[in-house]
Amino acid sequence: MGINDEAKKWHLRIDQPFKMNDQEKDWSILANYGAVLIEGEMTPEAIKSIQTINHNVIFLDVNTNILNCNIIRNDFVEKTTYILDLLHSLGHENIVYIGGKSSIMDLDGKITTEKCDLRETRYISWMKLHNLDQYCHSFITDWSADSALKITDQVIQLKERPTAIVVGSDPMALGVYKALNNHHISIPDDISVVSFDDVDINRFLTPTLSSVYMDTKEMGKTAVRLAKDLITENISIPLTVTCHSNLNKRESIKAIN
Secondary structure, eight states: OHHHHHHHHTTOOOOOOOOTTOSOOOGGGGGGSSOEEEESEEOHHHHHHHHHHOSOEEEEEESSOOTTOEEEEEOHHHHHHHHHHHHHHTTOOOEEEEEOEEEEEOTTSOEEEEEEOHHHHHHHHHHHHTTOGGGOEEEEOOSOHHHHHHHHHHHTTSSSOOSEEEESSHHHHHHHHHHHHHTTOOTTTTOEEEEESOOGGGGGSSSOOEEEEOOHHHHHHHHHHHHHHHHHSOOOSOOEEEEOOEEEOOTTOOOOO
């Protein structure tokens, strides 16, 4: 919506010549466009190939830096630090992270690599920095609610049960909620929970879920504005634009008494 609204404002035409999961993809057609927006991360080889076809390439909604590329990124790595600092200020030290891996695709649209999500990496480094290695546990699965439910069963079997769980996405947080409820573990009295995405349903959960909100519509608008500048201006260096998110703190976080 943001991409389309901003393009209309500047009288720019937006096309989607193919999707990454399409069987047939003609990458050469990208030469006909002033700029190319790609959502997600691709292999270095794929990036180089695309840049030889169209040098005005922008990667959208990633939380990492890609060498020699224009990027519209989120701030989820930095926000992870903010969340951990907040939980620590509320007395939490035994904090667990539940998340998934980041996927990197090739030109065929196939996932060639699954690397550690940078939120997990930041969590591990934060725990070590605060001398909390004994509580440092990251549980990685796919991004589904069902997988998160199953893995939360493992979390609560830890020798020292955590007082807080940071979850990589709201669908996973639903699984965490269900697992804790199955074991009669109260949120937030026994375990605080905080997540990412902040979908509308969060306000209707019991207790309401604290989650990080990113204005993706504004992110799309920003991508189009950068594309316009790349088309009309002689920008000689790759640019990275960081879109900042907001933690909506609700009932699922509580200080330790």
